[in-house]
Amino acid sequence: MVGIYEKYEQIISLGLTGLIAVIVLIAFVRLAVDVYDLLITGMLDPLDHEVFKNIFGMIMTLLIAMEFKHSIIKVLERKNHVVQVKTVLLIALLALARKFIILDVKSLGAGSLAALALCVLSLGIVFWLIREREHRDKQVSSS
Numbered sequence: 001m002v003g004i005y006e007k008y009e010q011i012i013s014l015g016l017t018g019l020i021a022v023i024v025l026i027a028f029v030r031l032a033v034d035v036y037d038l039l040i041t042g043m044l045d046p047l048d049h050e051v052f053k054n055i056f057g058m059i060m061t062l063l064i065a066m067e068f069k070h071s072i073i074k075v076l077e078r079k080n081h082v083v084q085v086k087t088v089l090l091i092a093l094l095a096l097a098r099k100f101i102i103l104d105v106k107s108l109g110a111g112s113l114a115a116l117a118l119c120v121l122s123l124g125i126v127f128w129l130i131r132e133r134e135h136r137d138k139q140v141s142s143s
Contacts, residue, residue, distance in 0.1 A: 013076045020069040024062060031058045053102045060098035067091050086134075089127045096120050 035055065071087040096119055105113070 013072050017072050024065045057102040064094045086130050
């Protein structure tokens with residue numbers, strides 16, 4: 001029964017990988033077309049805050065999707081049986097970094113900004129704790 005479920009997980013993981021790959025490709029093409037259009041119209045000014053936010057928001061979205069796909073590929077390769085918490089935390093940190101890049105501070109209240117900062121701090125602390133535990137476990141196992 002376990003073998004059947006593992007095959008089921010592999011099929012779902014493979015399907016998710018394929019879907020994410022298609023989404024990444026479409027997003028990449030869209031980014032390339034948008035940058036090309038901005039170059040042709042002469043509006044590509046990296047010093048313009050709105051242009052910077054839009055382009056880097058799209059780039060960060062692609063990075064997040066590729067990291068997510070990479071975590072699923074690890075499951076397919078049987079390096080891990082499930083998506084690792086550390087990877088999920090990194091993806092969440094990337095998503096929050098993207099949010100900070102595209103954030104319009106003028107339209108956001110101080111409370112919302114503080115909440116986002118607290119989220120980043122919390123995720124960073126949890127990531128650090130997990131990394132420290134892994135480092136400690138490696139030291140114990142090598143002793």
